[in-house]
Amino acid sequence: MKTATVANAKSHLSALLAEVEGGQGIVITRRGKPVARLIPEPRSGGFDWADLRNWVSAPPTSGLTVAEMREQDLL
Numbered sequence: 001m002k003t004a005t006v007a008n009a010k011s012h013l014s015a016l017l018a019e020v021e022g023g024q025g026i027v028i029t030r031r032g033k034p035v036a037r038l039i040p041e042p043r044s045g046g047f048d049w050a051d052l053r054n055w056v057s058a059p060p061t062s063g064l065t066v067a068e069m070r071e072q073d074l075l
Contacts (some may be wrong), residue, residue, distance in 0.1 A: 001025045006035070 002024055009016055009028050016026055020038045028036040064074070 001027050001037075003027045003029055003034075006030045009038075
């Protein structure tokens with residue numbers, strides 16, 4: 001893992017972040033001792049619109065209508 005001093009990180013933060021975005025982890029040191037790590041954020045899978053469409057179009061599982069749920073204080 002690459003290291004950078006606090007002063008270097010302060011001066012070159014944009015460049016260090018570009019390296020982190022590329023998958024490189026960076027340890028920030030102060031007086032030769034590690035104090036922090038810059039690591040890439042895990043990539044999100046994004047939103048799956050197909051899952052939403054399937055959920056919306058799926059039939060109700062309880063078998064109750066909204067009116068029946070209201071009568072039973074389920075809503």
